[in-house]
Amino acid sequence: MKIVLDRPRCEGHGLCEEAAPELMHLDDDGELVLDREEIGDAEVPLASAAVRVCPVAALRLA
Amino acid sequence: MTDSAPVSDLDLFDDTVLVDPYPSYATLRDLGGVVRLPANDVYALTRYDVIRNALGDWESFSSAGAIGFNPMVNEALTGTSLSSDPPVHTQLRATLTANLSPRALRGLKAGIDAKADALVGELVDRGSFEAIDALARAFPLEVVADLIGFTGHVRDNMLRWGQAAMQVIGPMNRRTAESFPIAGELYGWCSGVTAEDLAPGSVGRGIFEAEARGDIPPDTAGHIIHQYLGAGVDTTIAAIGNVVALFAAHPGQLALVRENPSLVPAALNEVLRYWAPLHAWGRRTTRDVEIDGVVVPAGAQVAILFGAGNRDPRHYENPEAFLVERNPVDHLSFGYGPHGCAGQGLARLEAHAVIEALARRVRRLVVGPEVRVPSNVTRSIEELPVLEVVPV
Ligand code: HEM
Numbered sequence: 001m002k003i004v005l006d007r008p009r010c011e012g013h014g015l016c017e018e019a020a021p022e023l024m025h026l027d028d029d030g031e032l033v034l035d036r037e038e039i040g041d042a043e044v045p046l047a048s049a050a051v052r053v054c055p056v057a058a059l060r061l062a
Numbered sequence: 063m064t065d066s067a068p069v070s071d072l073d074l075f076d077d078t079v080l081v082d083p084y085p086s087y088a089t090l091r092d093l094g095g096v097v098r099l100p101a102n103d104v105y106a107l108t109r110y111d112v113i114r115n116a117l118g119d120w121e122s123f124s125s126a127g128a129i130g131f132n133p134m135v136n137e138a139l140t141g142t143s144l145s146s147d148p149p150v151h152t153q154l155r156a157t158l159t160a161n162l163s164p165r166a167l168r169g170l171k172a173g174i175d176a177k178a179d180a181l182v183g184e185l186v187d188r189g190s191f192e193a194i195d196a197l198a199r200a201f202p203l204e205v206v207a208d209l210i211g212f213t214g215h216v217r218d219n220m221l222r223w224g225q226a227a228m229q230v231i232g233p234m235n236r237r238t239a240e241s242f243p244i245a246g247e248l249y250g251w252c253s254g255v256t257a258e259d260l261a262p263g264s265v266g267r268g269i270f271e272a273e274a275r276g277d278i279p280p281d282t283a284g285h286i287i288h289q290y291l292g293a294g295v296d297t298t299i300a301a302i303g304n305v306v307a308l309f310a311a312h313p314g315q316l317a318l319v320r321e322n323p324s325l326v327p328a329a330l331n332e333v334l335r336y337w338a339p340l341h342a343w344g345r346r347t348t349r350d351v352e353i354d355g356v357v358v359p360a361g362a363q364v365a366i367l368f369g370a371g372n373r374d375p376r377h378y379e380n381p382e383a384f385l386v387e388r389n390p391v392d393h394l395s396f397g398y399g400p401h402g403c404a405g406q407g408l409a410r411l412e413a414h415a416v417i418e419a420l421a422r423r424v425r426r427l428v429v430g431p432e433v434r435v436p437s438n439v440t441r442s443i444e445e446l447p448v449l450e451v452v453p454v
């Protein structure tokens with residue numbers, strides 16, 4: 001599966017990073033960086049948690 | 063098979079319901095995820111999943127002319143981000159969040175933390191104080207005034223204006239009618255405000271400079287400031303008052319935060335989940351929408367009950383308990399999706415600063431009875447006497 005970020009919608013709340021620091025982080029400018037876009041089955045729960053907490057629905061799994 | 067929605071004779075804006083809506087929320091939730099309320103001519107959304115899905119689905123649940131519960135307020139809010147749908151909303155939201163995103167606010171954290179610590183320190187030294195005026199109101203009013211650059215009589219009016227802006231979202235009852243002239247003062251001032259009225263170097267000045275540069279459309283600066291004041295003052299005051307009251311009532315939970323300050327964000331999430339600052343918020347269906355086997359017809363006024371969803375036992379285990387370690391990051395009090403609170407970064411900065419300062423300095427707060435007065439949309443404490451502070 002793939003994590004998809006709707007970049008214009010992302011406001012840098014960083015809640016996704018708190019949920020899944022292994023998969024994404026905010027860089028020094030406060031921009032979200034997806035460290036892993038392609039994910040395996042084992043990481044789906046983690047990625048789903050990140051998708052779930054984003055308050056503006058900027059992340060999804062495809 | 064679809065049925066018509068269950069019906070209840072509850073009036074969402076009745077005084078007793080507004081003061082403590084939680085028993086009514088439970089009754090409605092048990093009736094169904096969507097319940098028709100003839101008294102208010104709305105379909106109320108009551109369960110967590112139903113609310114979250116509706117907030118994420120702007121194509122079925124439109125904000126246009128629908129977030130308030132009387133036609134006059136919906137008319138007045140036309141053209142704001144709150145009452146627009148994408149794609150117009152997307153544009154408006156970008157100008158609104160340019161100064162409110164966590165990125166933009168990063169430079170403010172140290173100052174806000176220092177302010178909270180100084181204020182809480184002074185109150186703890188005093189030993190007894192009225193927590194709503196002295197802390198829950200004083201702190202966000204100062205932060206927002208400094209942020210936007212308000213001076214003089216505007217500073218003095220922020221509380222009245224902020225309360226009225228929320229009150230008028232309700233149905234056309236006495237509270238709404240009395241608040242319209244005050245909300246009108248706010249609107250009038252925001253229509254005429256110029257860069258020179260705002261302190262140099264403030265975010266408010268910056269918004270006017272962006273307008274002058276053509277980065278945002280002409281005549282939008284005043285509207286943005288209007289939304290910051292209308293949406294950002296009364297809500298944050300409610301949240302900070304709730305922080306004080308809930309920690310006073312649950313000293314063991316305050317102790318957990320003191321022992322482990324990394325729980326501060328979790329504690330705020332739980333305060334917001336447990337007592338939602340906003341009671342009801344509107345949408346209108348654009349088509350017949352089926353929810354849990356029930357049809358809400360096209361064109362229906364919907365009332366989203368954030369606080370009912372936040373206590374839904376289908377989603378949160380033991381929802382009636384206040385437990386900071388639960389960390390309910392997905393609570394509904396900031397809304398969700400395209401309209402998810404644009405000011406949540408600022409609200410978090412302010413409330414985290416207060417929680418940190420309280421946890422650092424206070425072991426226990428002995429409080430007198432809290433006073434609540436009915437209010438259409440914001441549910442907050444009116445008075446909370448702190449009789450004694452047991453310091454750390
Ligand atoms: C604890 C405090 C707060 C709470 C509980 C809260 C709650 C909410 C909720 C529930 C919404 C969604 C409305 C909808 O879905 O139609 C919202 C939107 C909004 N909030 Fe907040 N809010 C808070 C603080 C703030 C602050 C401090 C500001 C600004 C300074 C602010 C500015 C806004 C704006 C501009 C919107 C409209 C966003 C849009 O339409 O896209 N809020 N807020």
Ligand code: SF4
Nearest residue numbers: 010011013014016054
């Ligand atoms: S939680 Fe959402 S808005 Fe925040 S950084 Fe992650 S993707 Fe962006």
